[in-house]
Amino acid sequence: MSGPFRLPPSAGARFGTRIDRDEPVGFRFAGRALSGLYGDTLASALLASGAPRWATSPTLGRPRALAALGLEDHVPVMIEDDSGDWAAISGDEIVIREGMAARPVRLAPKTSVRGMIRGVAIERLRRVLPLPRMRLPAPRPLPSTIEETCDVVVIGSGAAGVAAVTALRRTGLHVVIVEASRRPCGTSDLFDAVVAERALGDWTARAAAAFADRDALRLGATVIDIEPGPAVVAIERSDPRRPGEVVVRRISAGAVVLATGFRERPLVFRDNDRPGIIGSQAARALLRRHAVAPGEKVVVATLSDDGYRTAVDLKEAGVSVEMTLDARDAPQGGIVDEAKALGLPLAFSSVVTGVDYDEGAGRITGVRAANRLGDGAAAAARSIEADALVVAGGFAARDELARRSGLRPEHGLFTAFAGSGVADAIASGWRAGLAAANHLFAATEDQQPVVDALSDEADGPVAAYLARLGAEDADSAFVDFGAEITASDIGSAVALGADGPEALSRLLGLGSGLDCGRFSADLPSHAFAAAGARGAPAPLKTARLTLGLLAARATLR
Secondary structure, three states, rough: OOOOEEEEEHHHHHHHHHOOEEEEEEEEOOEEEEEEEEEEEEHHHHOOOOOOOOOOOOOOOEEEOOOHHHHHHOOOOEEEEOOOOOOOOOOOOEEEOOOEEEEEEHHHOOOOOHHHHHHHHHHHHHHOOOOOOOOOOOOOOOOEEEEOOOOOEEOOOOHHHHHHHEEEEHHOOEEEEEEOOOOOOHHHHHHHOOOOEHHHHHHHHHHHHHHOOOOEEOEEEEEEEEEEEEEEEEEEEOOOOOOOOOOEEEEEEEEEEEEEEEEOOOOOOOOOOOEEEHHHHHHHHHHHOEEOOOOOOEEEOOOOOOOHHHHHHHOOOOOOOEEEEEOOOOOOHHHHHHHHHOOOOOEEEEEEEHHHOOOOOOEEEEEEEEEEEHHHHHOOOOOEEEEEEEEEOOOEEOOHHHHHHHHOOHEEEEEEEOOOOHHHHHHHHHHHHHHHHHHOOOOOOOOOOOOOOOOOOOOOOOOOHHHHOHHHHHHOEEOOOOOOOHHHHHHEEEOOOOOOHHHHHHHHOOOOOOOOOOOOOOOOHHHHHOOOOOOOOOOOOOOOOHHHHHHHOOOOO
């Protein structure tokens, strides 16, 4: 044990696959001495130790903690003494080591009018009085650049990406995989599926290892643009010990396969940003990889079958699941039947209306829920005692690269976004790989691997939550967590008559947080629709770029 939320070894061998319980590791976070286990990430070690909150939001001063992993993490951290262009990074991407020190990312609050006036006054005085000249820091050298060529670039190394490279395997084409995480294979280890008579996680890991052996796997490389040609531009973290140090890599290819998968959507309700509220896949990853539970008494709220997968894992790990709230009326999927067989308490047509939060402890203490179809007393909120809430709001495609590029198959860009289920991901990745090969006139063999996986039912409507928001609830119901924009903000902007979604996005500052809006997925689009706006916001930004990164990229052209 290395903390109150670490599962004991009796939970089973499937929980904690990446840790060594016999090797403790000491580290510091925000000045506090803590300990984890070998193989822990900073995120898993902090949660295992019971650290309730990690940071404070820059504008509203609200407590924040881990809610998602990887690029979707809107509460990034940084390693002490790392001041590179991309020093802010998800705690899930930092593997702890003995003596390591890290801290939250400290953002300067937005300048008030009074602060601006003070700054102007000081500048005027500096120009008139003989004050010493300001000492500016020495400019940082531009990040280095790398250019390479290949036949096909596959973006993403999860199930869809591996299916694409498997389809391309016998074509003789030179294929390169680009993966944003330092850890390949995406979320393949979070699904109990069998592909080509192998567990899905093993199937993807073998393919990734083969490409790594051929020096054709680029890990820690976040693609920021797909240029005509096509060519892929990525910001690559070259040193895991100093993630702020990056290089700009440009890969020219004959075809690009975009297999970035889907991001899980949060749910919209009052105080939906409180510490202790975590996404379903993030919770399942922490359970399976690091044997860390989100809490001792957990409520699961879902619009999709994925919430049931996490509820089943929690139950099998020995964690108390107080209730699974499904906004859908009568889900009938295989994973729902599995949850029923385990005796999990289920409530259909039910939604979360808010949480009870203890400011002193920094954790939620209860979840308020209601039947969305009831009238009178039947629709009244009831409180469920819990110290963690797992949310699964359905899935939205990570398609911003395709939307921003404007490229289509005739330009050499092929996408794999047929569906969020395992079978759909592999089928769409396989088809995209074959299409890329055909685009380059390479011979192919259409022998798609056999997939044995549960089929998911359709996600429930986001409107099931948005339609219940009252004016007071909407004030703290966030739809862009990183930029701290609420459903009330969007309603107010629409009422002002901003002309179209682009103007609304600029007025509100959508995507201006450190996560570029990725954690919130397509929630702003749904909130726009609920508020009566026509159209949808602009595609998500692909990354936050500094002037140094932009200058380095310009040297590649």
